[in-house]
Amino acid sequence: MNTLLSQAVENIRTLKYIRKNQQLVLSGSRKLDIQDDYEQLENISELENGVHFSFHHILSSLSFLKFEDADTLIEIMDEALDNIFKNDKLNELMEDESDLFKIVDNIDRLLESYKESVYYKSPFYELQRNIYKKVDFVKDTFLNVLKKEEEIKRGILFYLTLNTITGECDPNLIYTSDEEVEYETDDDLNEENLKED
Numbered sequence: 001m002n003t004l005l006s007q008a009v010e011n012i013r014t015l016k017y018i019r020k021n022q023q024l025v026l027s028g029s030r031k032l033d034i035q036d037d038y039e040q041l042e043n044i045s046e047l048e049n050g051v052h053f054s055f056h057h058i059l060s061s062l063s064f065l066k067f068e069d070a071d072t073l074i075e076i077m078d079e080a081l082d083n084i085f086k087n088d089k090l091n092e093l094m095e096d097e098s099d100l101f102k103i104v105d106n107i108d109r110l111l112e113s114y115k116e117s118v119y120y121k122s123p124f125y126e127l128q129r130n131i132y133k134k135v136d137f138v139k140d141t142f143l144n145v146l147k148k149e150e151e152i153k154r155g156i157l158f159y160l161t162l163n164t165i166t167g168e169c170d171p172n173l174i175y176t177s178d179e180e181v182e183y184e185t186d187d188d189l190n191e192e193n194l195k196e197d
Contacts, residue, residue, distance in 0.1 A: 067132035
């Protein structure tokens with residue numbers, strides 16, 4: 001995962017575990033934190049931007065993730081949205097069709113739309129999950145075989161170039177069959193000279 005995606009996932013996990021009367025604040029750049037003691041938020045738009053960034057970044061990244069990772073993130077986002085609506089402090093900020101309410105409502109609709117597009121929690125979705133598990137297994141196995149094959153090649157090349165007498169590894173010590181060919185041609189020439197005599 002890249003830095004922005006990991007920050008967004010951390011923010012969603014924070015929203016997932018927020019309790020009913022805890023305060024959500026933005027600390028630093030895009031990082032959502034829980035604050036137990038009540039403090040009036042100075043800038044609600046920063047909090048709105050943090051929530052918007054987190055959900056939208058994950059939603060836009062789901063198609064690039066492995067199936068199991070995407071499935072886990074969908075579940076976490078569902079729970080985080082539920083906790084946003086259960087939290088008293090955030091509900092106060094979402095009254096009267098505020099921008100935060102519009103953002104959370106938009107995120108909820110986008111997540112539901114995504115889940116419908118992938119047939120989330122349907123029998124087809126479970127079939128798709130099993131297929132992707134098998135494809136990922138084959139892909140990982142194939143990549144591991146390729147890595148092992150490369151290691152074996154390097155090991156063989158090392159031992160082919162290892163001088164058994166001195167124990168040194170020197171690629172110039174590889175003997176080719178060219179020298180044998182030279183000897184054979186010399187023998188052939190000697191035999192031809194003998195025939196002529």
